[in-house]
Amino acid sequence: GAVVSQHPSRVICKSGTSVKIECRSLDFQATTMFWYRQFPKQSLMLMATSNEGSKATYEQGVEKDKFLINHASLTLSTLTVTSAHPEDSSFYICSARDRRTNTEAFFGQGTRLTVV
Amino acid sequence: GEDVEQSLFLSVREGDSSVINCTYTDSSSTYLYWYKQEPGAGLQLLTYIFSNMDMKQDQRLTVLLNKKDKHLSLRIADTQTGDSAIYFCAENNAGNMLTFGGGTRLMVKP
Numbered sequence: 250g251a252v253v254s255q256h257p258s259r260v261i262c263k264s265g266t267s268v269k270i271e272c273r274s275l276d277f278q279a280t281t282m283f284w285y286r287q288f289p290k291q292s293l294m295l296m297a298t299s300n301e302g303s304k305a306t307y308e309q310g311v312e313k314d315k316f317l318i319n320h321a322s323l324t325l326s327t328l329t330v331t332s333a334h335p336e337d338s339s340f341y342i343c344s345a346r347d348r349r350t351n352t353e354a355f356f357g358q359g360t361r362l363t364v365v
Numbered sequence: 366g367e368d369v370e371q372s373l374f375l376s377v378r379e380g381d382s383s384v385i386n387c388t389y390t391d392s393s394s395t396y397l398y399w400y401k402q403e404p405g406a407g408l409q410l411l412t413y414i415f416s417n418m419d420m421k422q423d424q425r426l427t428v429l430l431n432k433k434d435k436h437l438s439l440r441i442a443d444t445q446t447g448d449s450a451i452y453f454c455a456e457n458n459a460g461n462m463l464t465f466g467g468g469t470r471l472m473v474k475p
Contacts, residue, residue, distance in 0.1 A: 255407065283463070291468075292465045292467045293465045295462060298462060342408065344408070354463055355410060356400070356407040356410070358407040
């Protein structure tokens with residue numbers, strides 16, 4: 250299957266700082282990428298949908314000024330957690346939909362963010 | 366609204382078959398997916414089925430879809446210890462986004 254690379258896999262940052270997470274589709278182009286958040290022992294919660302060349306669409310309750318999403322190219326989307334707080338500590342996962350098939354959504358490895 | 370439900374936990378012995386069940390509510394779903402998540406990792410797409418299909422088989426995996434009852438199942442034949450993981454079903458809704466079930470933790474005992 251197609252490969253989605255997410256980086257970093259783990260990051261620890263201090264409260265008040267910003268953290269950027271990258272999501273790349275390695276062998277396909279993705280017009281749409283999705284960002285999810287997963288709390289321990291829970292399912293994935295969709296945070297936002299990122300479309301190349303346009304503004305991201307955020308789900309209700311997700312602060313767009315806090316979780317900045319940039320989808321600059323057909324293979325790269327970034328999520329920046331700004332002014333991080335301990336409650337932002339979570340597992341963040343991106344997924345990308347192959348523009349050729351628009352059927353399968355492939356997921357990155359996830360990023361475990363710990364804010365201290 | 367959309368709702369996808371799964372049982373929380375399933376325990377089987379190595380070599381037995383595992384059946385993980387999922388129910389969904391959105392009748393407009395076009396595709397339904399099964400993902401596997403190992404500890405600390407992202408999601409791995411196992412298989413998916415188009416909504417006009419009843420069954421799809423891929424090696425040890427068999428997906429059954431009962432569209433009338435909005436019931437999806439994943440059968441893993443000859444379950445191995447390496448199959449121990451959390452399995453998520455997901456539906457592709459009209460907005461072309463995925464809605465996930467809560468996940469079923471599969472434990473395979475040797």
